[in-house]
Amino acid sequence: MHKAAALMIGMALALGAPAGPAWAQDVSFLGMTAFHDNDVLFDGDDRWQTGGASISWMFGPEGLADLPGAPGELWEIRVRGQVISPDDFTAPAAWDRRAASVLTTTLHTHFETHGVELSAGAGFALTGPQVPLIRFQNVIHTLTPANDPLVPGFVQAAQIPNAVYLTGIGEAAYRLRLGEGITLRPFAELQGGVETLGRVGFDVFFGAGFDRGVLARDGTTGFAYQTIEGTAPRGVTLTAGADVAKVASSALLPAPAYSLTPWRLRARAGLLYEGRRVSVFQGVSWLGPEFTAQPSGQVVTAFQVQYRF
Template identity: 40%
Template sequence: MIRTSAAALAFLVAALPATAGERMNLGIGTIFDNDAMGDGDDRWRSGSFAISHFRGPEWRGKLPEAPGSFIEWRFRSEIITPENVSGTAITSDRRYVGVLSAGLHTHFQRNGAEVSLGADIVAIGPQTGLDDFQDAVHDLIGTSEPRSAVNQIGNDIVPTVTLEVGRELALAGNGHVRFRPFVEAQAGIETLVRIGGDFTFGGTGMGAFRMRDVVTGQRIDGVIGTADTGLSFLVGGDIAYVADSFYLPSRLGFDLTETRNRLRAGLQYDGEIASVFYGVTWLGEEFEAQPESQVVGTIAINLNF
């Protein structure tokens, strides 16, 4: 498994064009999700943090056509918990999972479509140390320790490949109303296919490169655009069919829902060298025994070089 993961990343590195020396630092983006900023409960998709470093040729408002010219180094952590993280575990509820991942993604355009292709090495289980980290955080803020971490998904390392293809369409107002439909396929930590779309209202963000948050699907600036500074409003949603999930393994008796749905909205401020985003996302049930949906909040900050 580790060899397969390394091979997937090695393939992407080998595919980088010979002009790699022309790449420059374009920006750093951070994304923080937590249900405390949504419905206020500490459960299920409890919290995640991601940081991405973007490198490529001088940014001129659109992706290059060559795969490997514009790259993203992505690092993520996530904590997934049962509904009652500090109480007695319910056998039908999902298990605790700590997640750490590192990966390389390339973004390019082809025939007017934006393409994202990448590979990640995803580690799960007690080996991540995230159960101890959450325990320390709970001690710091004076809340109960996460007892559910005792009964968590075991250690594993899973190679994951993700492909997304989308195209942004200007609907009105010289691009001040835009719609971006997309399709996504992933194989690995969760094997799924997804289709959805995102609307943007406001002139800011035009000419920007936006990355997609793994948990919520929110579209957030990775590289700030060439348009004026100001505010834009984003709203979107998607539906996925999930064939398999290491987070909800069938061998432990979990039945995945037929579809997995997300609805999201957010407000983005673009400045000259930084952008800030806040949004909320409704996440539908992920397994049949999950009693209800949840709402998580997202904060993101991007810095351009």
């Protein structure tokens, strides 16, 4: 197991250990949210980071809408599916990456101390044909009117193989008020498991949609998003951000067949509309090349829709 993964898993277990009053409160179901990303709208085809979705179930004291002051009070169970493809999966080039299916399940605790927003999570990730996401993608393609091509059997057979990875992830962020309705939120992240990396970046919010609530971060696009519905005030918020990561190792781009880019870059912008009964987020993220033979970056869209009955 990678040292970074072991460190993050140990941190999550330590933070979740019984700590007096934090465990004395009743735990209630606070809601579920989903966040999606897909490359088809701008890239026009399924390639590289082609699609993914995260689903979160939130648990904590009844009525909780903001970060608590101690770990172990607010919990998130997150399940994330991800599909990766070559540039042309019907006839992959020799230089291109292999297809991959990844399913990650993690348990996170979120809290705030001295103005610093912290989250730590641990779990496991599955790769390979044991995760049927590429087959599910083919089913979706058969149902679309565009008659999209299917991932052929030889590409599926050559995908990243079956494996299980212990996973750890942690993030620290801080809000800086730059003016009326403008907030800068720099962050740092450590991740170990399928990919082991360190990342630093920022988000800037023009509007009040992210002033409160509990934020998570999409692993593909980098967008911060609300995990508890109804915590954002009504209105429109523009968000933009960028980050850079140093990747130490990647089971999705295994050496020596692939050489990782020295730095992995992302830039993004999105719009959140929070209404009385509906919340809609739409964003666009540019992802830089992940391996040196990749000829260009790509553009991926992200979206989230929540409705209150």
